[in-house]
Amino acid sequence: MVQxxxxxxxxxxxxxxxxxxxxxxxxxxxxxxxxxxxxxxxxTIVPPSERITMGCIGIGGQxxxxxxxxxxxxxxxxxxxCDIHKEYQSSDYGKLLGREAGKKxxxxxYTQENPSGAYKGCAxxxxxxxxxxxxxxxxxxxxxxxxxxxxxxxxxxxxxxxxYCEKPLINTIAEGIAVRNAVNKYKRIxxxxxxxxxxxxxxxxxxxxxxxxxxxxHTITVNMPNNDSHHLNIMRTNQPQPDMTVPxxxxxxxxxxxxxKAAYTKRRSHFWWRFILDYGGGEMTDRGAHIIDLxxxxxxxxxxxxxEISGKGETAPGGGIFNxxxxxxxxxxxxxxxxxxxxNKAPRGLRIEGSDGWIFIHIHGxxxxxxxxxxxxxxxxxxxxxxxxxxxxxxxxxxCVKTRELPFASVEIGHRTATICHLVNIAMQMESKLKxxxxxxxxxxxxxxxxxxxRPMRIPWHL
Numbered sequence: 278m279v280q281x282x283x284x285x286x287x288x289x290x291x292x293x294x295x296x297x298x299x300x301x302x303x304x305x306x307x308x309x310x311x312x313x314x315x316x317x318x319x320x321t322i323v324p325p326s327e328r329i330t331m332g333c334i335g336i337g338g339q340x341x342x343x344x345x346x347x348x349x350x351x352x353x354x355x356x357x358x359c360d361i362h363k364e365y366q367s368s369d370y371g372k373l374l375g376r377e378a379g380k381k382x383x384x385x386x387y388t389q390e391n392p393s394g395a396y397k398g399c400a401x402x403x404x405x406x407x408x409x410x411x412x413x414x415x416x417x418x419x420x421x422x423x424x425x426x427x428x429x430x431x432x433x434x435x436x437x438x439x440x441y442c443e444k445p446l447i448n449t450i451a452e453g454i455a456v457r458n459a460v461n462k463y464k465r466i467x468x469x470x471x472x473x474x475x476x477x478x479x480x481x482x483x484x485x486x487x488x489x490x491x492x493x494x495h496t497i498t499v500n501m502p503n504n505d506s507h508h509l510n511i512m513r514t515n516q517p518q519p520d521m522t523v524p525x526x527x528x529x530x531x532x533x534x535x536x537x538k539a540a541y542t543k544r545r546s547h548f549w550w551r552f553i554l555d556y557g558g559g560e561m562t563d564r565g566a567h568i569i570d571l572x573x574x575x576x577x578x579x580x581x582x583x584x585e586i587s588g589k590g591e592t593a594p595g596g597g598i599f600n601x602x603x604x605x606x607x608x609x610x611x612x613x614x615x616x617x618x619x620x621n622k623a624p625r626g627l628r629i630e631g632s633d634g635w636i637f638i639h640i641h642g643x644x645x646x647x648x649x650x651x652x653x654x655x656x657x658x659x660x661x662x663x664x665x666x667x668x669x670x671x672x673x674x675x676x677c678v679k680t681r682e683l684p685f686a687s688v689e690i691g692h693r694t695a696t697i698c699h700l701v702n703i704a705m706q707m708e709s710k711l712k713x714x715x716x717x718x719x720x721x722x723x724x725x726x727x728x729x730x731x732r733p734m735r736i737p738w739h740l
Contacts, residue, residue, distance in 0.1 A: 328354035329678055332408045332438075333418045334429060336360040336379035337547065338367060339443060340420030343470065344379060346671045347418065347441075348386050353675060355383050356414060359402040363526035369548035375526070376401040403528065405429050409436040416678055419443060420470075422546075424536050424556045427452030430467070431740050434459035439678045441671065443470040445558065445566040446691030450699050451731030453692035454718060455740040460688040468674035468684040469691025471570040475670035476643035482629070482636050483575045487662045490652055492633030496616045497572045501560050502623040503603045508560070511552055512603055515595035518542040535738035545598060552593075552601040554702070559601025560621070562698045568627050568640055570686070570694040572617055575629055579690045582697055582715040583609035583617060590705035607701045619701065703729045 329352055333344040336358050347353045358379035367374045383399040390396070402408045408417070409432055416439040419429050427447045433440050440460070446469045447453040460467045473479055486494060503512070520540040523529040529541050536555045539545065551557035558565075573579050588607025593599045609617040626639040637646040647653050657663065667673035667685065677684040696718070703726050704711050712721040720727040734740070 323351040325354050328352055329415045329675060330413055331355050331416045331418065332357040332359065332411070332414045333379065333420070334359045334405045334408060335418070335420035335422075335425075335443075336376055337362075337374050337420065338369065338372065340418065341372065341374055341379065341382075343418050343420050343441070343443070343671070345382070346669070347675075348383065350672060350675055352679070354387075355399065357400040357402060357408050357411065358383065359405050359408045361403060361528040361531040363403075365524065365526065367547065376403070404531070406432065409433055409438065414438060416441065416466075416674075422532075422550045422556050423448040423558070423562065424550075425534055427456055427740055428535055428734075428738055430456045431459040434463045434465045434467075437463060437465070439466040439674075441468045441470065441674050442691070444570070444686075444691065445469075445562040445695040445698055446688070447695050448557065448562075448699075449730060449732050450696050450718065452740060453695055457688050457692050466674070466677050466681065466684060467688040467691070468670070468677070469570075469686040469688070469694070470670070471567060471686040471691065471694065472670035473567045473571060473640060473643065474574050475667050475673055475685055477666060478643035478645050479571060479574075479638055480664050480666060482638055482645055483664050484657060484662060485636060485652060485655060486575050486629055486631070487577065487664070488657065490633075490655055491629065491631030491635060491647075494576065494615055494629060494631045496618060496630040497576060498618045498620070498628045498630070499565070499568045499572055500620055500622050500625055500627070501565050501568060501605075502621050502625055503560050504623060507548070508603065511549075511599050512593050512595070514593065514597060514599065516597070518544050518598050533735070535734035537735060542598070549599075552599045552603075554600050557601065558698055558702050559603065561602060561605070561702055562695065564625060564640060565619075565698050565701075566694055568625070569617070569619075569697050570690070571638060571640075572627055572629075573690070573694055573697070576611065576613075576615055576617075578611060578613070578615075579693060581612075582693050582713065583611050583700075584713055584715065585610040585710065586697075586700045586704045586713055587710040588619070588701050588705045589708065602702065602705055605701075605705060607704065609697060609701070617697075699730070 331347055331353055348355055358376050360376035362375040364375040364377040380399045380401040387396040417433050419426055419442040423445060426442055430440055430442050447456055519542060521542050523541045532546055551563050552559050586609050588605060590602035590605035593603050604621055607619040626637055628635055628637045634648050634652060645653055673685050700713060707726045709723055711726055714721055
């Protein structure tokens with residue numbers, strides 16, 4: 278809805294308190310200058326009664342951004358947020374996060390849209406089950422740490438909610454099977470947050486490959502370097518992490534959820550959890566869930582996976598709680614003969630090699646390189662394979678909620694991508710070559726490795 282009376286950034290901060298809500302999340306691409314005012318909040322008028330009502334579960338850094346993306350979609354009305362942290366200042370994201378900060382942003386946004394006072398406010402919950410029990414919520418976002426995805430997604434499907442769940446879709450292969458079964462049984466729409474596959478240049482590259490422009494594909498190389506500042510920080514960490522007092526406003530036992538009991542220390546939770554295998558899978562499931570996802574997409578294997586996986590890796594030299602692999606080389610072989618080769622070399626992205634050329638896709642942003650370079654100027658002919666486009670990954674989800682068509686990163690796609698990430702981690706942990714049956718979804722040649730596709734869950738949590 279177009280707002281005539283614009284409010285300056287300074288007035289916004291003053292209006293919501295001295296701490297602020299994280300102003301950059303509120304600005305559109307039209308208002309990124311330091312002193313510009315907020316751009317119009319809604320370009321299209323959609324009555325609240327006709328909108329898809331949404332609850333947002335997990336209001337940390339990524340969750341805050343995803344929620345803000347959905348606020349920008351006119352067909353959506355965010356009515357509730359949920360987080361086990363009441364409110365906290367994040368040094369990792371530089372923002373005030375948590376359920377109270379999320380509530381403030383939602384209410385600020387819709388108050389500006391409805392200055393007459395018709396807006397009734399946003400509810401804030403501590404327990405996701407309370408949010409899911411509301412019959413007036415159509416869809417939810419799940420942007421919690423990875424170890425919560427499977428439990429919340431299956432519960433959301435059973436509660437009749439459509440789901441936008443951040444990648445990787447799940448933290449174990451068994452969880453993925455459970456989520457897929459629940460989504461299909463209850464006829465829900467699920468979009469995995471693998472937003473790179475909604476990038477126009479990525480979809481163009483897929484069309485070039487699918488239409489034979491680089492000949493027969495034989496190798497896809499994925500580069501996943503651990504060279505960002507946070508990676509280097511972990512690799513320099515050589516001291517045990519001390520036990521600490523749980524901060525006020527954080528339900529730490531709920532944060533642990535289905536994972537084993539563990540003492541609180543700051544770098545176990547929030548941003549750093551992703552490099553601890555109880556909660557995430559390191560870079561393999563972080564950016565790897567984007568890059569490997571694109572390999573699956575372009576290879577035409579979205580509904581299956583490789584049949585053989587091998588790899589070697591090393592964890593951070595300091596040891597301690599960070600036990601994800603920081604150095605790795607791996608290879609996956611598909612039944613169609615394509616090899617998926619993985620390294621931690623730069624630049625981050627993937628190279629698709631065929632008999633007549635190659636295309637490299639940079640992550641993030643989707644910048645393309647190719648040989649021959651003329652490939653990137655190719656025009657598709659009538660009748661050739663097309664893979665469609667969307668205004669955004671979030672818009673694609675909302676469109677599919679309305680049409681009940683499969684979104685770009687459906688539950689099957691998200692599960693299959695995450696499965697590869699976890700299989701590579703298992704192969705590196707076991708230091709063995711795994712034979713995988715993508716139809717039965719079992720490891721055929723190693724009983725111990727096969728048991729690693731699931732993990733026990735701490736009582737009372739279950740799928």
